[in-house]
Amino acid sequence: ISLSRPLSAADFRVSGRITDPFGNAIQNAKVSFISGNTHYAGISGSDGTYSLKVFGIYEDVPGLIELGSPYPNPFTYSINIPFIISSIGDIRFSVYSFTGQKITEKLFPETPAGSYQLIWDGRTDNGAPVRQGYYIYSLTFRGKTSSGKLVKVEGRSTYSAGTGLEPIMLPPEVSDPPGPRRISVITTVECDKYYPVRLTDITLACDTVIDFELARSQELPFKISGDHIAMFTGTAYRPLLLKGINLGSSPPGYFPGEIAYAIEDKSAGTYEKWIRQMTDAGFNSIRVYTLHPPVFYEKLAEYNQRNPDKPLLLFQGIWLDEIEDGQNPDDYDLTLRTAPFKDGIREVIDCIHGNKDIAFRAGRAYGRYLTDVSRWTAGY
Numbered sequence: 001i002s003l004s005r006p007l008s009a010a011d012f013r014v015s016g017r018i019t020d021p022f023g024n025a026i027q028n029a030k031v032s033f034i035s036g037n038t039h040y041a042g043i044s045g046s047d048g049t050y051s052l053k054v055f056g057i058y059e060d061v062p063g064l065i066e067l068g069s070p071y072p073n074p075f076t077y078s079i080n081i082p083f084i085i086s087s088i089g090d091i092r093f094s095v096y097s098f099t100g101q102k103i104t105e106k107l108f109p110e111t112p113a114g115s116y117q118l119i120w121d122g123r124t125d126n127g128a129p130v131r132q133g134y135y136i137y138s139l140t141f142r143g144k145t146s147s148g149k150l151v152k153v154e155g156r157s158t159y160s161a162g163t164g165l166e167p168i169m170l171p172p173e174v175s176d177p178p179g180p181r182r183i184s185v186i187t188t189v190e191c192d193k194y195y196p197v198r199l200t201d202i203t204l205a206c207d208t209v210i211d212f213e214l215a216r217s218q219e220l221p222f223k224i225s226g227d228h229i230a231m232f233t234g235t236a237y238r239p240l241l242l243k244g245i246n247l248g249s250s251p252p253g254y255f256p257g258e259i260a261y262a263i264e265d266k267s268a269g270t271y272e273k274w275i276r277q278m279t280d281a282g283f284n285s286i287r288v289y290t291l292h293p294p295v296f297y298e299k300l301a302e303y304n305q306r307n308p309d310k311p312l313l314l315f316q317g318i319w320l321d322e323i324e325d326g327q328n329p330d331d332y333d334l335t336l337r338t339a340p341f342k343d344g345i346r347e348v349i350d351c352i353h354g355n356k357d358i359a360f361r362a363g364r365a366y367g368r369y370l371t372d373v374s375r376w377t378a379g380y
Contacts, residue, residue, distance in 0.1 A: 015051040016210040018044045018189065021234055021308065025049075026214055029191035033204065035183060044191075054185070054204060065141040067148065074151035081118040081148075082168065085141055088112050092140040093163065095120065095150070096362035103130060106163045115168050122152055123163075136362050145360040193217055197305055198354070198371045200268075200298050213308070215375065222378045229378060231313075242378075244285040244315070245278055249292055249365070271299040279303075279312055285378065289317035291348055294367040301371045313378045316352060318344050319364075345380075352377050 018029040025048030032041040033054050042052035068082035085091070091108040104125045118139070123129050132154050138147040183204050189197040194214040202210065218232045228239035278286065286300075304311040320341050330336055350356035354372035358365070 012054040012183065012204045012206060012208060014054060014204060014208045014210065015049065016212065017048045018050065018212050018214060019048055021213060021215060026191055026194065029189055029214065032188045034186040065139065065144060065146060067139065067146050070148060070150060074153045075122065076153055078119055078121045079150055081137065083139060084115045085111065085113055089142045093118055094138045096136045098134050098363065100362040103135065104163065108165055111165065116165050117168050118165055120163050138360050140360065189214060195375045196372050199302055201302060221375050242285045243283050244287055245283045246287050249290050268295050268299060271296050275299060275303045275312060279310065285313040285315060287315040290319040291351060291365045293365045294369050297369065297373050298371045301373050304376050311376050313376050314373060315379045316348060316377055318348050318380065
């Protein structure tokens, strides 16, 4: 594993035009490019054009953490988790069972920047060895949480090395070859009375030209029209023939409680592929029974923004915790279950509108929900 090497300072001139679906210029739209912790913004003029300079970009953003693959995994006695941090900060290590029970937690305060391996001896906070099975670990550094799966197999040891950090040495990196500099940014476009645009896969280079199309926001993007669901298309409501497909919350080969692994950056390409395959197969709507990781909504929005004539609509479910053993009569008291269900509804609606930050939690989706997909959400 290696942190991205710093780019030399460079200026990027970005320009383009903001219009509505009919080609009309949109004035006073705010165009933003975010690189690491730096925010660059410009405003479109009366002709819809904008121009701004993104400068002094470096890839070594303070607070960056990058994980390697745990080894050996599966493990018998102890397991090593390599990682790199780009600046000093607290490291919090936690392990959970698949039911969400916290097994152990350890804080390593004021850890200097560098390369490390975290060693877990497969024991609880009380020193008892864990049973064989699947576990979720998380590493939190300066507000960012990364997670993964650990597999414990049969075998116990009376010796415990404890949980700790060890510095490790990495081989020197080869210098970047000469050539034009390019940088990935998160891009947002916002304007009053229009749906916002947010893209996570924009790459900038010198003299980059990017045009954006904004759709006017609608209080009721969908409604019932006779025996059809109708979608507002900019001028009128158009009846829809829904052809739907269901999408579970975990990647193939994982259990439902392993939703945390869909949150990793590597899943972005998977979601892009799945969405493309769904639409290629003729589906125009997707149903999810619970909240998905933020990257799912980001990739859904990016596809729909680039394919406004054939969007993939969303039917979003709200999760209600199941009754585990049914021995407690209160489990069947709907008045006691209504309040947490309403909380879940509020949480999902905030996420759909790109306005929610959920801390790490085992077995459930979490992260920063910044992408508004409400315009494509046909129902709950």
